[in-house]
Amino acid sequence: MNENLTALVPEIALLAAAVIGLLAGSWLPRRRQWIIAALAAAACVTGMIATAFTMAEGREQTVFSDAFAVDTATDAGRLTVLGALLLVGAMSVERMRHHRREAEYYVLLLLTGAGTLAMIGANDLLMLFAGYLLAGVPAYALAGFAKDAAGTEAALKYYLMGALLGTVMLAGIATTYGAGHATLYGELRTALPSAAYGLVATGLVALLAGVLFKIGGVPAHFWVPDVTDGAMAPVAAYVTTLPKIGGLIAAYRLLHQALPTSEVNWPLLLAVLAALSMTLGNLAAFFQTSVKRLLAYSTISQVGYLLMAVAVATRSDLAQRGLLFYLAAYALTNLGAFAVVTELPDARTLDDYRGLARHRPGLAAVLVICLLGLVGTPPTGVFLGKLQVFSAAIDGGYTWLAALAVTNTVASLFYYLRWLAPVFWSTAGDTPADAAGRWSAAVAYVAGAGSLALGIAGGAALPLTTGPLLP
Amino acid sequence: MLTVVVFLPLLACAVLLPVRRRLHDRAYSWAWIATSAADLALVIVLWAGLDAGGGLQYEQRARWIPGAGVSYHVGVDGLSLPLVALTCLLFLAVAVYSLRERRRIRSYVCLFLFLQTVCLGLFVALDLILFFVFFDLSIVGMFFVIAGWGHGEQGRAAALKFFLYTFIGSLALLLGFIGLYLAAFPHTFDMVELARADPLAGRGTYAALVLLAIGAGLAVKTPTVPFHTWLPPAHTDAPAAGSAILAGVLLKMGTYGFVRIAMPLLPAGWRAHALVFIVVGVVSVVYGALVALAQTNFKRMIAYTSVNHMGYVILAVGAAGVLAGTDVQARSLAVTGAVTQMVSHGLLTGALFLLTGALHDRGGTYEMDAYSGLASPTPKLAAATAVAAFASLGIPGFSGFVAEFQVFTGSLASQAVATAIALTGIVITAALFLRALRRMFLGPVRLPPAVGGEFRDLAATESFSIVPLLGLSLLIGIAPRFLLDVIEPAGRTLVELVAR
Structure with a gap:
């Protein structure tokens, strides 16, 4: 089994920066909280450099029992996500400077960014769902970060829709597992064509429900205008950009890798x-x-x-x-x-x-x-x-x-x-x-x-x- | 060399922008004139060095987006060089004319320099996407000209209409381009390669759909009936300089698209559906002339005569696609006439729109009824307008006659009925121009009530911008060989491409 951690440098960098930021943020005085923002930016840049190395040296591979793929789509997605994260962080600087919870803000941003990266590379249904949650939960908190009425409503709406459609997605994963006896895309590809049509179709539709929520596509789009309008502008920029990158690449990989020859x-x-x-x-x-x-x-x-x-x-x-x-x-x-x-x-x-x-x-x-x-x-x-x-x-x-x-x-x-x-x-x-x-x-x-x-x-x-x- | 010609105005704009606060307004205008003059000089050098029978020349090709089959590919031949020269000349004329402009001169100059790059780029582009990029940017640039310097609130509405209408056309064009791209193996947007490969030969319905998309897109821009409705308000509410460029250069993008893209890249489809274009052309000729006859607004009237004049071009290119009952000579005569008509229309309508601008500056209105007997207070204005109007209706001795004569002779062989109907267009245009001249310039002197005191004649800047355009039209009318020698070989090549 390939357990090469260096293939996951961008994800690890974001998570490590999030943990360090959370701990350090508790001790830093308010005027020095900007260090956390700098740390977050450094993590993004590290991830981009690591991705560039992967691309330049052609080190595409799958890791952890093929559950996570590091290939062209992952590399391109990583660059986009990390670059976008950097921009979102930079446009938050004025709004967040000397804010009481400045450190938390950047930590949440890093965590949800890591979740998005996990979705992009997910080559396994369970990995996909883990990414869905990690990208989603911090984003709900971000939506209500300003603690005003509009933000709270936005967060609630975002959370409820996310929880509902996340459950549906989980049911879809269970159904697909029942149909194909696997969660790895590679194994599903061989198993699904011989599975019952109804099961595969139901599972796929339920899976897509979660993805559509992430990307804000019809008919799971109802949260988009309220969250965009209610949340702070940088957060609105975040929720209308990054989850789409994660969700769309995840959907592409799922359909392309797990269901290429399906009857559905x-x-x-x-x-x-x-x-x-x-x-x-x-x-x-x-x-x-x-x-x-x-x-x-x-x-x-x-x-x-x-x-x-x-x-x-x-x-x-x-x-x-x-x-x-x-x-x-x-x-x-x-x-x-x-x-x-x-x-x-x-x-x-x-x-x-x-x-x-x-x-x-x-x-x-x-x-x-x-x-x-x-x-x-x-x-x-x-x-x-x-x-x-x-x-x-x-x-x-x-x-x-x-x-x-x-x-x-x-x-x-x-x-x-x-x-x-x-x-x-x-x-x-x-x-x-x-x-x-x-x-x-x-x-x-x-x-x-x-x-x-x-x-x-x-x-x-x-x-x-x-x-x-x-x- | 071509790249220099195309991007020189944009470069000037980039140099001028940073120094925005330090220069006097006048310096800006003169910098614009200098740039346009330099560009025109470069084009004259290109013209002198052109080997008329040598196909595409001064070609430059660079990798741009190889993954998508897009390259930066430019070049000129006898079809495009006259239009490139026309573009440079018109922009120079407009630059001189705009010495009188006072409103936000810095952005005005930069916008026009940008437009010049865009227009030149379109005429030299040999890649469909490059063509499309310039096509769309011309819409964006002209939108800001009309919205920013047009006539008030109405101008903004007209700008929006213009933008929406032509943008829809451009997207239809894009669909057609994608259709061509997908049909070729390997996929490419390069016009030269597509013309060589003729990827849609023998694919009836598919080719017809692609031609429909491209034809509709270009027809909106040209414009032909029934896609012409954006034109009159856009012209009426645009500033004079904007109108001159819009009519003189931007309309040519549509007709140029027919001879550069639709005909050589879709020869079989063009031959099969040539009749559609002939009918559209004839309807545009007659309808445009009749509606122009009914106008009371001088500028609107000229706008409608543009529809009429572009109709002749469409008739000619359509006739060039009908092989039965005609020979190569007649068909290439039609194509040559079409290109000559583009140049001629650019010169004359450009001059006419600048003249209406001068009129509006003095009287504050375009309504013909508001003026009478202008010939005595403003003899120069009256003379210039009369010359431009006679030239525009096709009197022998001017470029319009050369062009229309070729169009009719070339089309007559195969399309006798259509040509006969189109001829009535000339009669109607003659009537409407004569009527307009009589109403405004002859009779007792009467000026709009808004005019206080004197009604000045053409100023030096106005004369210097308008008279050279008319002079060149006269030169083409008397000694057209220098122009025809360039167009004819390219026209023959095009006719052979269509007939294969």
Whole structure:
């Protein structure tokens, strides 16, 4: 049995930093709590360097009885998650500095990040569920971290939905185990084709329930707008970005590795879910006036586009590349938009952004890049991701889905422009909004520039996303 | 070399942006003029060095996103170089004209420099994704021009309509591109390779769907009936400089897409459905002219004549796809006419829109009824408008005549009925231009009530921007060989590609 711990450096780094941070945070005076934040950042950077080593030296492997796979998808996912975690941490600095529970905040962030990483590499149903819990429970606490009414409601909603759908997922794992007599994906692949159809189908649907909750896809999306609106802006950025990366890669791996030859027509199921997510997310976003709610619904529709790649996981060679690249581009772009929201804590509605271009031209530029990026305007990263995903969908025989996605993209333009329009149309009376500080502004610039760079220099990043999944 | 031409304006913009607070507004405008002039000079050098019969030249190809089959591939031939030159000339004219602009001049200059890079990039792109990138960015850039410097609240609504409409078109285009990409083995977005491989030969329905997507996307941008409804409000509410670029350069992106992408990459599909394009072209010609005739707003009228003029182009490219009853010579004549028409329309409509801008600056309205007898207080304005209007309706001696003559001669052989119907378009345009000239420039002098005191004639900056455009149109009308020698070989190559 391969028990090579060096393959798990990123996960271990996050967990170790979390434990040390929790212990040290109890003793450090409040003005020195920033050390924990620095520790968290160091853990993320360590993880990224370790991942880069793994990629450069081709040390793909499966560890612990194949329960955890370190392969192309894991590496790309790790880089995205750790980079996104770093950005989320950086945009929280102003909000958290000298906060009574500063250390706890970063510890929770590290723990849920570790859980997300565990989901990405999970090659076994039980490992997947462990990752689900580890990513979920700290996130519930984060949602209510501000201890205000909206945050508490958000946390409760998040927790209840998570607990309910987590139980359903557990039932799905039990059913699948009953059908295939195994929890390892590799063994399920050989066992499931001969198992009873009903059992496999029921198990899969229940499993997907948990995943859909994580990624905030229809019909498990009800928590997304409330949590995004109720939680603090950096936390909202977190819950709309990182769990999606974990959940989507986990779903891709599960379907691609455990059910490639199953009789269950899961591609169609996923395609329908993708269609519903993108359409409902878009329709609900149309007339939102709160920027956070608008972004929340926009992330639901983005999940729809991402699910297209999962739907054709085994039907097109372009699917994996599209999914991994789109995830990275989406993470950067979405975080950029949320960083602007964090930077302007008093601007809660679309109207509050009136005249931003005059007072803060840099932030306005980031907002243009990120929102048009989310639409899929070239040359941003999301455009390239969409191109890949649409190509994969057509290649996999779902032309109708690609056409629907294009229609939805056009429709989405409407609400993104509703936000962008006031940014440029200043009237005499508007006053500049208060700024949070340098850190969140810096994150906004970095994310905006990154989103653009990923589109222009996509040729360098794409090869990192191609490579076989390990059984 | 081509890359330098394309990115020079963007580079200038990048240099100008950091020094934003220190320079005087005027310095900005002059920097813009210098950049555009340098770019035009570079294009003239390119033109002098072009071997007209040599196919694509000045090619540059670099790996961009090899994993996705996308490369940075640029080059020019006789179809694109005239449009590249037109783009540089129009931007220079607009730069000179904009010396009068006072509102937020820094962002204005940068936006136009950005647009120039985008437009040039589109015409030299030889990769579908590169083409698409520039296609979309042109929409974004023009959106901000109309929204930021257009006529108030109405301008914003028009900008939004323009954006939504053309963006939908661009996405249809993208679907078509993906269809082409998936059909080729190995998958590629490279136009040259796709034209060589002809991946959709013999795939009837699939090819038809791809052509439908690409055709619809380009038709929105061109625009043709029934996708033209975004055009009149966008033009009416855009600033004069924006209108000139929109009509002179951006509309050409649609028609250029037909000759660069739809025809050579989908030859079988084009031949099978050429009749659709012919019908759409003829309807655009007649409908555009008739609606223009009914306008009372001078700028809106010119906007509708654009629909009419682009209709001739669509008719010609459609006729070039019908093999029966015609020969290579007639078909390449039609294609040459189409490209000449693009250049001619760019020059003349650009000049006309700048003239309407000058009119609006003085009178504050575009309504034709508000003016009368302008020829006596403003002889230069009247003369320039009259020349532009006559040239635009296709009087011999100007570029419009050369273009339309070729279009009709080339199309007549196979499409006698369609050509005959399209000819009525010329009669209607002649009527509407003459009527407009009579109403506004002849008769007793009457000015809009908003004008207090004097009604100035064209200022130097306005003359210097408008007269060269008309002069070039005259030159093409009298001695067209320098242009046709470049277009004709490329047109013949295209016709052979379609006929294979």
